[in-house]
Each structure stands twice: as C-alpha cells, then as structure tokens.
Amino acid sequence: MIPELSMIALTVLVVALLTGYTAYTGIAPVPTSRPGREMVLASLPEVDGGTIVEAGSGWGGLAMGIARARPRAQVYGYELSPLPCLLARLRRWVRPTPNVRFYCRDLRQASFCEVDAVVCYLHAEAVAALAPKLRAELPHGAVVVSNTFPFPGWRPSEVRQPQVRFDAPVYIYRLPEACEVAAPGA
Numbered sequence: 001m002i003p004e005l006s007m008i009a010l011t012v013l014v015v016a017l018l019t020g021y022t023a024y025t026g027i028a029p030v031p032t033s034r035p036g037r038e039m040v041l042a043s044l045p046e047v048d049g050g051t052i053v054e055a056g057s058g059w060g061g062l063a064m065g066i067a068r069a070r071p072r073a074q075v076y077g078y079e080l081s082p083l084p085c086l087l088a089r090l091r092r093w094v095r096p097t098p099n100v101r102f103y104c105r106d107l108r109q110a111s112f113c114e115v116d117a118v119v120c121y122l123h124a125e126a127v128a129a130l131a132p133k134l135r136a137e138l139p140h141g142a143v144v145v146s147n148t149f150p151f152p153g154w155r156p157s158e159v160r161q162p163q164v165r166f167d168a169p170v171y172i173y174r175l176p177e178a179c180e181v182a183a184p185g186a
C-alpha cells in the first residue's frame with residue numbers, strides 16, 4: 001500500500017511540476033525534432049572555441065548534440081523547469097561531455113555579453129521579450145538561431161526550410177545587421 005501511495009504521490013508531483021512550469025514559461029519542454037536539430041547544427045557558425053548558449057535547453061538533448069558537434073566551444077544551457085534541467089544534468093553525467101553545462105535558472109537573468117551564438121526554441125511572446133536583451137548584450141558578429149519562431153522586426157540572414165512536412169523553419173540572424181531597420185527607400 002505504501003509503495004503504491006508513494007508512486008501516486010511521485011506521479012502527481014512530476015505532473016504538477018511539468019504543467020506548473022509549462023504554464024509559467026508559456027511553453028512545454030518539447031524537444032526539437034531530429035530534422036530540426038540537424039538544421040540548427042548546420043546553422044551554427046564553425047567557431048573555433050567560443051561560447052554557445054541554448055536559451056531554454058529543455059531535457060538537454062540539443063545542447064549535448066551541439067557540444068559534441070563543437071567540441072572546442074563552451075555550451076551553456078539555461079532551463080527554468082527543474083525536472084528537464086535535472087534530467088539534462090543526469091544525461092551529461094551518464095555521457096560525460098565536459099564542454100556543456102546546464103543551469104537551472106531563468107534565461108532572462110543570464111548574461112549574453114560574451115556569447116558567440118544563441119540557440120532557442122521558445123514561443124512568439126518569449127522571443128519578442130528576449131530580443132531587446134540580446135540586441136543590447138550580444139557582441140557584434142554573434143549569431144542567433146531560432147527554431148520555429150522568428151524575432152519580430154529582425155531581418156534573418158537565412159531561413160532554413162525543413163525537408164520534412166509539418167516541421168518548422170529555423171531562422172538565422174547575425175547581429176547587429178539583423179536589428180538594423182532598413183532606411184525608407186533603401
């Protein structure tokens with residue numbers, strides 16, 4: 001009886017945590033699809049070293065993939081929802097990947113000042129809210145790769161369309177050009 005009650009309590013806790021944080025952030029920790037992951041990886045600059053931030057790193061699969069694809073870069077994942085973040089840390093422990101770290105915290109409190117590339121898969125309001133922070137903090141030449149949701153008012157240097165039906169595009173921005181509004185008639 002007690003093990004059954006413990007299982008029920010654990011299940012309720014897991015569901016409550018996941019739904020509570022989904023309601024708070026406005027997006028569930030849905031991982032990027034495999035084709036989407038390949039498009040994101042292909043969109044990242046071939047940095048020799050450098051820092052890549054995944055803003056909202058979910059269960060950590062994409063950040064781990066980025067870290068393996070860019071072994072000389074430092075990859076930082078910020079994730080507010082505690083269960084996905086803890087699982088991401090567990091994955092890193094199970095499959096040691098020294099150039100990735102996961103921070104269980106709000107990406108809006110992260111500094112993007114010395115970051116070469118930012119990857120995100122958020123939602124329309126979240127990318128709109130993040131835009132001024134990235135614009136103010138990212139150094140010149142930084143790249144922003146957004147899965148599914150374009151940054152409003154920014155000009156992408158490229159939009160990668162998926163080969164797979166029902167999958168979403170990936171928007172690639174290079175700063176500061178992406179944020180510069182074209183002069184009328186230009």
Ligand SMILES: C[S@@+](CC[C@H](N)C(=O)[O-])C[C@H]1O[C@@H](n2cnc3c(N)ncnc32)[C@H](O)[C@@H]1O
Binds near residue numbers: 108
């Ligand atoms: C759709 S999932 C994407 C997960 C992962 N980036 C991927 O592509 O596989 C979006 C994630 O962003 C997280 N998130 C949303 N707002 C956040 C915030 N302000 N700070 C940290 N994480 C946030 C959510 O908890 C969720 O796990």
